[in-house]
Amino acid sequence: MDNLIQKINEAVAYIQSKYKSETPVGIVLGSGLGNFANEIKAEVEIPYGDIPNFPESTVEGHSGKLIFGELSGKKVVAMAGRFHFYEGYDMHEVVFPIRVMKFLGVKTLLLSNAAGGVNENFQVGDLMIITDHISQLTVNPLMGKNEKLLGPRFPDMSEPYKKGLIAKARDIAAAKNIRVKEGVYVAVTGPTFETRAEYKMIDLLGGDAVGMSTVPETIVAIHMGISVFAMSVITDMYERDEAKVTTHEEVLAAAKAAEPNFTYIFKELTAQL
Secondary structure, three states: OOOHHHHHHHHHHHHHHHOOOOOOEEEEEOOOOHHHHHHOEEEEEEEHHHOOOOOOOOOOOOOOEEEEEEEOOEEEEEEEOOOOHHHOOOHHHHOHHHHHHHHOOOOEEEEEEEEEEOOOOOOOOOEEEEEEEEOOOOOOOOOOOOOOOOOOOOOOOOOOOOHHHHHHHHHHHHHOOOOEEEEEEEEOOOOOOOOHHHHHHHHHHOOOEEEOOOHHHHHHHHHOOOEEEEEEEEEEEOOOOOOOOOOHHHHHHHHHHHHHHHHHHHHHHHHOO
16 A cells, blocks of 8 residues: 555544544454444444545445444444455555554454354354464465554564453453353455365364454554454354355354354453453
């Protein structure tokens, strides 16, 4: 993206003309998890189309606005709808909102997604705390010229998901008897769901779940020094013994069913930040 810093500054200036408070917590809501936005005591909502240089979400289940307000006593900014590489945006556009969040004061980023389950011990409706990821099956958002103002040329990725945040989420879930899994998320470009051969490959690589988002956002957040926590809702499963057709409608329905437990964990985790 040409003139990246200028474009970030233009977006930030517009947003700050509407909402002046710093927001230390950023949240990105994945497919079918948009109702979580109702938990935020919204003070300002800004449609993506109003923000200079912002893309616009084109996917069902992603409403397309920034929500500023309070959650669990903390100032937050939430993306109700994210952007995906498969929508035709380049990867710099996909992660542009995360860049903007940094300049709005975000220090901790909470990411969510709907994902396909690969681990045979998972089932539809499970929540999976992401402990690590595999990014080689999608495009790295740091390709191209590095802006030193944003972060280093070669950022360390040995701990993309903050261990301290993972431990807190684990304790929150246990205290409420919410069953959570933990595992490795494999990012792919989409928009096709995976073939059976691709699922087998992901399994062999050590992936527990697969999806079309989250990892580019994580990489850019780490590049800028933002701490990241991410959780997947397992919305469909790789069936080893039979062919199974997966639809986006099924994904949205499974995410909606898991939303109460997801909401509880995110709210309590925000309170502890």
